[in-house]
Amino acid sequence: MSAEYERTTNASRALFKRANRVFAGGINHNARFYEPYPLFVSKAKGQHIWDEDGHRYTDYWMGHMALILGHSPKPVVDALRRQVANGTHYGMGSELSVELGEEIQKSVPCAELSRLCNTGAEATMYLIRLARGYTGRRVVIKMAGGWHGYNTELNKGVHRPFDRAESAGILEGEQTFVKTVRFNDLEGAEKAVKETGGDSAVIFLEPVLGAGGCIPADVEYLKGLRELADRTGTLLAFDEIITGFRVALGGAQERYGVTPDLASFGKIAGGGLPLGLVTGRKEILGLADPTRKEKFVSIGGGTFSENPLSMAAGLATVRHLRKNAGSIYPSLDRAGAGLRKEVDKEFRERGVEAHTTGLGSLFLTHFGAEPTSAEEESKEDKPMQKKYALSLMPNGIFLLPGHPGAISTVHTVRDIGFLVSESGDFAESAGSKGTAKTRPN
Ligand SMILES: Cc1ncc(COP(=O)(O)O)c(C=O)c1O
The missing domain is CATH 3.90.1150.10 (Aspartate Aminotransferase, domain 1)
Known part of the structure; x- marks a missing residue:
């Protein structure tokens, strides 16, 4: 071959x-x-x-x-052509970014407030910071085989034996509060939450395990995780960087009928240009408001966040999808x-x-x-x-x-x-x- x-x-x-x-x-x-x-x-x-x-x-x-x-689909190419003539990077907000935020809010069930950034890895890093800031708890429960980008804490348990750092140069202490459990195994998740002794901040998973084998979650499993999270004061978060705008307009959360508290998006939402975003319940995302006096969660966006090229490409794509979703x-x-x-x-x-x-x-x-x-x-x-x-x-x-x-x-x-x-x-x-x-x- x-x-x-x-x-x-x-x-x-x-x-x-x-x-x-x-x-x-x-x-x-x-x-x-x-x-x-x-x-x-x-x-x-x-x-x-x-x-x-x-x-x-x-x-x-x-x-x-x-x-x-x-x-290079036509709606995206046309939007990019128009935008290049009007600037490629403002380092400031624009109507385009507000419009993209509005499209996401209309399309995704959990999206009450969002923060835009440039990559999925950043979005998942911000997501767990928000989860910890909101709950005041430390432990992130992730899935064996779950891939959330190259951020340090979540670079764990992606490959066999599924409980180690994926890289040299990551200190043991940097992943102490990340626990890996088996996908599609509700009992395993229950046990992991219990073992934290009330310190579980968030259960974070891809509804379709991507790098771990393109394996869909069972619907009863996701419903069970929602119930487990509610019962234990843990947040439920979906990494929809692959499934967002792909398995349904509103992602896997729409398709499965299970709404998480937080979610990360990227890929399709940027229409082929770099984009990441963390979204979710207002009271959690609201912690990232820099005018807050208490419990402020400092998350970024980065130099190139809401750059008008990604905004234009993402907006053209998401609008096209929403208009033709049926x-x-x-x-x-x-x-x-x-x-x-x-x-x-x-x-x-x-x-x-x-x-x-x-x-x-x-x-x-x-x-x-x-x-x-x-x-x-x-x-x-x-x-x-x-x-x-x-x-x-x-x-x-x-x-x-x-x-x-x-x-x-x-x-x-x-x-x-x-x-x-x-x-x-x-x-x-x-x-x-x-x-x-x-x-x-
Ligand atoms: C489920 C999931 N989360 C996070 C990421 C990281 O996104 P990025 O590569 O944009 O950092 C990826 C990338 O493939 C992904 O598939």
Whole structure:
């Protein structure tokens, strides 16, 4: 598989070599590295990206799942064109940022007040500060496999063994008050809250575990967490950086019908430009008001917060989604459900045990039993998952190996049909070579 990839990607290989001389590991986000070397992109439009050798791919990575309308959609391009002529950075508020805040308030159930920043990592860092400031408690309960960006405290328990710092250079003391529990396990969460002895500030989770395997929460689990939080004076917070504006206009909280106290957003809300935001109940977010005399929670925004380019792109995207929500989300749901079902069928028919998890337009194919937590997901056949993605690339389909895929509004039935049939071809060769785990007859 790798030989074919290497045969068709000479320019990417050469650029990776150059990149290694200027960037650690040749990359600028760890998730973007895969073996033998990552593709380097020369341009993108609609559902497509082109690599530096000029090959076109149907892209399902979609800029870390941020591009729900595809690459360079017209409403965003038009808004950016207009905005560039009027300034790229004010370092001050504008009507645009107020309008984006209003759109978010109208769309997201928990969004009474928000604070804008530039990345998801910042948003999640501010979220836990607000939770602690409001409750006066210390412990953050997060999920094994839960990814919330590179902020120091939450960089814990993302990978096996799920209870350690993810990095050298993080002091033990910096994560003392972050506890990791199993996803989709209400009893585990109950136990963790109890063990804090009244010191649990917030239960913080992605309603669809993203980096931990694209695994949706059970609805009863989320309802149970809401009840647990209320009963114990703990806050419930959702990291909706992937699910926000993707699994429903109002995110997973709308789709599941469970409203958290706080939530972090990013990705789609910035319309393809950098954006993060923390939102939630007025009495909690209100603590960030700098005129407060007591209990003031100092959170940032940063030099580039509410920069008018991100505002314009985010506003154009969110407005388009809100105006067309009635058709966009059912159609994305149908596409995602169809893809998951058909891909699994291709593998099943060839005796390869594979399960595609996800919700709405999100999907990830696993090789092994269907996972319901990151612990289970970590036992899957990962080399096979990477091989699968790498085998699709020379045929013009891009899935970032080991990461979820995301369907946009511009992916066609034909695109998805092609992914399904190419999966069948891969299953054929994987099954016949006996490299995949095959089901007993
Ligand atoms: C669920 C989740 N939270 C937080 C983040 C961090 O966002 P950013 O990369 O913008 O810092 C990500 C990024 O992939 C994410 O998927």
